[in-house]
Amino acid sequence: MKAVELIEKKRNSRKLNKKELTFFVNGFLEGVIPNYQMSAFLMAVTINGFSDQEAKVFTDVLIKSGRQLSFGEKLVDKHSTGGVGDKTTLIIAPIAAALGMKMVKMSGRGLGHTGGTADKLAAIKGMQLILSPAEIKKSLEEIGVCLLQQSADIAPADKLIYQLRDVTATTNSIPLIASSIMSKKVASGSKILVIDIKVGRGAFIKTKKQGLELARLLKKIGRHYRLKVICVLSRMDEPLGINVGNGLEVMEALSFLNGNYDKKLYDLVMELTSQLLKQERKVSYQVACQQIEEVLNNGKALNSFFEIIENQGGEVRNIKISKQTLLINSPKSGFVKKIDAFKIGKLVQQLGAGRLEVNDEISLGVGVVLHKKEGDYIKKGDPLLKVYFDNIKPASKEFLSCYQFSVQKVKEKKVVIAIV
Amino acid sequence: MKAVELIEKKRNSRKLNKKELTFFVNGFLEGVIPNYQMSAFLMAVTINGFSDQEAKVFTDVLIKSGRQLSFGEKLVDKHSTGGVGDKTTLIIAPIAAALGMKMVKMSGRGLGHTGGTADKLAAIKGMQLILSPAEIKKSLEEIGVCLLQQSADIAPADKLIYQLRDVTATTNSIPLIASSIMSKKVASGSKILVIDIKVGRGAFIKTKKQGLELARLLKKIGRHYRLKVICVLSRMDEPLGINVGNGLEVMEALSFLNGNYDKKLYDLVMELTSQLLKQERKVSYQVACQQIEEVLNNGKALNSFFEIIENQGGEVRNIKISKQTLLINSPKSGFVKKIDAFKIGKLVQQLGAGRLEVNDEISLGVGVVLHKKEGDYIKKGDPLLKVYFDNIKPASKEFLSCYQFSVQKVKEKKVVIAIV
Numbered sequence: 001m002k003a004v005e006l007i008e009k010k011r012n013s014r015k016l017n018k019k020e021l022t023f024f025v026n027g028f029l030e031g032v033i034p035n036y037q038m039s040a041f042l043m044a045v046t047i048n049g050f051s052d053q054e055a056k057v058f059t060d061v062l063i064k065s066g067r068q069l070s071f072g073e074k075l076v077d078k079h080s081t082g083g084v085g086d087k088t089t090l091i092i093a094p095i096a097a098a099l100g101m102k103m104v105k106m107s108g109r110g111l112g113h114t115g116g117t118a119d120k121l122a123a124i125k126g127m128q129l130i131l132s133p134a135e136i137k138k139s140l141e142e143i144g145v146c147l148l149q150q151s152a153d154i155a156p157a158d159k160l161i162y163q164l165r166d167v168t169a170t171t172n173s174i175p176l177i178a179s180s181i182m183s184k185k186v187a188s189g190s191k192i193l194v195i196d197i198k199v200g201r202g203a204f205i206k207t208k209k210q211g212l213e214l215a216r217l218l219k220k221i222g223r224h225y226r227l228k229v230i231c232v233l234s235r236m237d238e239p240l241g242i243n244v245g246n247g248l249e250v251m252e253a254l255s256f257l258n259g260n261y262d263k264k265l266y267d268l269v270m271e272l273t274s275q276l277l278k279q280e281r282k283v284s285y286q287v288a289c290q291q292i293e294e295v296l297n298n299g300k301a302l303n304s305f306f307e308i309i310e311n312q313g314g315e316v317r318n319i320k321i322s323k324q325t326l327l328i329n330s331p332k333s334g335f336v337k338k339i340d341a342f343k344i345g346k347l348v349q350q351l352g353a354g355r356l357e358v359n360d361e362i363s364l365g366v367g368v369v370l371h372k373k374e375g376d377y378i379k380k381g382d383p384l385l386k387v388y389f390d391n392i393k394p395a396s397k398e399f400l401s402c403y404q405f406s407v408q409k410v411k412e413k414k415v416v417i418a419i420v
Numbered sequence: 421m422k423a424v425e426l427i428e429k430k431r432n433s434r435k436l437n438k439k440e441l442t443f444f445v446n447g448f449l450e451g452v453i454p455n456y457q458m459s460a461f462l463m464a465v466t467i468n469g470f471s472d473q474e475a476k477v478f479t480d481v482l483i484k485s486g487r488q489l490s491f492g493e494k495l496v497d498k499h500s501t502g503g504v505g506d507k508t509t510l511i512i513a514p515i516a517a518a519l520g521m522k523m524v525k526m527s528g529r530g531l532g533h534t535g536g537t538a539d540k541l542a543a544i545k546g547m548q549l550i551l552s553p554a555e556i557k558k559s560l561e562e563i564g565v566c567l568l569q570q571s572a573d574i575a576p577a578d579k580l581i582y583q584l585r586d587v588t589a590t591t592n593s594i595p596l597i598a599s600s601i602m603s604k605k606v607a608s609g610s611k612i613l614v615i616d617i618k619v620g621r622g623a624f625i626k627t628k629k630q631g632l633e634l635a636r637l638l639k640k641i642g643r644h645y646r647l648k649v650i651c652v653l654s655r656m657d658e659p660l661g662i663n664v665g666n667g668l669e670v671m672e673a674l675s676f677l678n679g680n681y682d683k684k685l686y687d688l689v690m691e692l693t694s695q696l697l698k699q700e701r702k703v704s705y706q707v708a709c710q711q712i713e714e715v716l717n718n719g720k721a722l723n724s725f726f727e728i729i730e731n732q733g734g735e736v737r738n739i740k741i742s743k744q745t746l747l748i749n750s751p752k753s754g755f756v757k758k759i760d761a762f763k764i765g766k767l768v769q770q771l772g773a774g775r776l777e778v779n780d781e782i783s784l785g786v787g788v789v790l791h792k793k794e795g796d797y798i799k800k801g802d803p804l805l806k807v808y809f810d811n812i813k814p815a816s817k818e819f820l821s822c823y824q825f826s827v828q829k830v831k832e833k834k835v836v837i838a839i840v
Contacts, residue, residue, distance in 0.1 A: 005589075035456035036455035
């Protein structure tokens with residue numbers, strides 16, 4: 001078998017079998033197949049696609065490139081395809097713990113204009129994101145949840161391929177996205193998985209149609225591994241919630257668990273968590289929602305948040321927030337019609353919250369607080385947003401260019417688009 | 421400008437402008453854009469194509485990556501897209517010299533299953549394939565023709581890109597083929613160029629339709645540089661002529677100029693050379709054919725062959741031919757229906773005539789002599805072909821698998837398919 005012949009086959013839209021995909025991925029992992037052949041292959045897949053069978057086999061090859069963990073039959077998990085201001089993991093994890101669910105959540109770092117939960121957790125002083133298998137087991141028994149960074153020995157082939165996709169414009173392939181997510185989730189031993197598929201101008205997936213196609217494939221691959229997958233398509237046009245930036249998002253999660261929340265963030269958290277609970281506990285959607293509201297109202301979820309952080313050495317009273325701020329007032333009176341999540345994400349990244357190169361040090365305290373969200377009314381001169389910064393001074397003009405205003409009232413759009 | 425954004429544009433079938441293509445190719449040449457980004461880009465071009473404008477601009481960028489030569493206003497040239505047993509350059513060059521045409525022919529080495537003229541010339545002992553500009557000028561004045569290997573400073577970006585295309589299944593893209601050929605020909609100063617577009621199972625171009633599309637684009641790019649391009653589509657199903665292999669093909673060229681020739685090889689040589697002469701001398705096709713026949717019959721072309729070789733230090737009586745031979749007889753009586761040029765090319769390459777890696781030493785003396793060609797009748801047990809070999813012993817069975825026989829007479833197919 002020759003690498004160039006397999007690339008040629010995919011270039012011609014022909015299907016590759018298990019032997020061929022195994023040869024290609026393993027050859028790449030072993031360094032026999034160079035980067036430039038893998039990237040040509042990935043481009044051919046991105047343009048010509050994979051059949052469901054190929055996507056399943058590709059996932060399997062990625063899984064088998066590393067370790068496979070197992071922490072119990074009811075391990076729940078959640079995943080987001082990436083958005084701006086998405087701190088749902090920081091809220092759902094303590095709710096899950098408060099409800100007695102078991103979760104070993106592995107998270108990645110920020111990518112492009114989107115944030116990553118591992119970076120957000122790093123804004124908490126002392127927080128350890130790597131635990132030994134024994135420590136994970138102990139955490140599950142005592143607290144129920146631990147929050148980790150993606151382990152290097154889980155699907156290492158996916159990690160290498162992902163780095164290449166990021167720089168070769170092959171990130172938007174539905175089958176490559178699906179196999180990347182599922183390989184990590186299957187290998188880390190999840191049994192019930194809710195996936196938040198972000199759709200919109202601030203997301204990698206731009207249309208509902210693509211989102212539904214991704215959901216279909218994710219569920220299909222899940223069935224193959226007896227991993228129950230529920231997909232929630234959610235709108236990612238404006239940033240999710242109020243705060244964007246690593247430390248700032250931890251603060252918002254804390255505030256949420258204290259009872260102060262943005263309505264859309266609340267709706268999404270409820271949807272994602274109730275889907276997990278329904279499956280884990282075999283209760284109705286209504287009962288699930290009631291149970292979640294209970295642990296939010298009685299302080300148990302907040303308490304779990306402290307437990308999870310402290311269990312991993314984090315100091316909850318020591319969260320990185322930049323000292324310098326710039327308050328930007330509204331240039332006109334009217335309703336906020338649009339806040340461009342993609343642009344906000346890029347600007348926050350440029351403040352230092354995101355990496356341009358893999359090994360960049362990032363500014364964990366920078367970001368923005370959005371005083372008004374889509375649909376809100378604002379008077380000219382009133383505070384629109386506040387920017388937190390370190391060394392790089394923000395330009396008001398650039399932030400204001402993310403906004404559109406309207407004299408008419410703006411129709412409210414629900415955050416949850418579909419559940420599959 | 422970012423490389424990944426340009427790759428993304430081409431992935432989405434959008435057009436790239438001059439600034440973008442220049443940035444990408446020059447970035448690659450300077451090592452700022454790595455192989456893996458170039459190969460993803462090349463795959464996107466191979467699948468999604470280039471507009472004519474993009475192909476023209478891409479050619480221009482390749483030309484400007486190196487030196488541009490100029491040896492006079494009527495410099496003729498010929499190019500073949502690559503076939504098996506194609507020794508036409510070795511025959512056309514001396515005919516051109518005998519007729520007083522001027523030609524600085526730069527040739528490449530063998531690629532895949534096809535041979536390369538530079539390798540064929542290397543089978544002549546002492547033959548120097550690199551001449552200084554002053555030596556080239558002197559050769560043009562005294563003999564009219566010199567045969568060189570592709571110069572390293574002509575379109576160096578094309579050379580680097582070509583090496584990558586060869587291992588990433590991106591060799592069959594019409595616009596990439598066209599810009600690769602034209603960049604070298606324009607940069608080396610050709611003014612009248614005949615291109616032999618090989619079509620068929622032994623060629624990179626498989627269908628007449630693709631061949632015509634390539635011809636159209638080659639001519640269009642040529643017009644842009646005032647380089648007159650004539651394309652001849654020729655059949656490459658069975659090997660061209662009788663001998664396949666480096667030294668063996670030089671022998672066949674010599675034999676041809678001595679008056680012993682295979683009919684189809686003769687037809688193709690006449691077509692290619694008369695197209696050049698028609699343009700260079702502004703004579704009719706008939707007059708051109710007469711003039712060519714004259715120098716073939718009166719020995720002037722043969723004499724030019726000796727002059728060209730000796731001018732570059734070659735010893736015409738010292739051509740590498742392997743000493744060991746294997747005669748393979750026909751397993752049945754009947755008409756030869758098919759000789760698979762691709763398979764023959766592969767088998768001769770495996771005997772040592774072609775490279776598997778860029779720096780491989782090759783066996784210049786190995787190859788085959790085909791005693792019967794398509795349409796010929798043969799009796800069981802009569803000699804079908806003779807294999808010349810060095811260290812690697814040929815298997816009769818493999819060579820016989822290249823043949824198909826028929827009890828019925830086989831309809832003759834003309835070698836020239838179309839002239840554009």
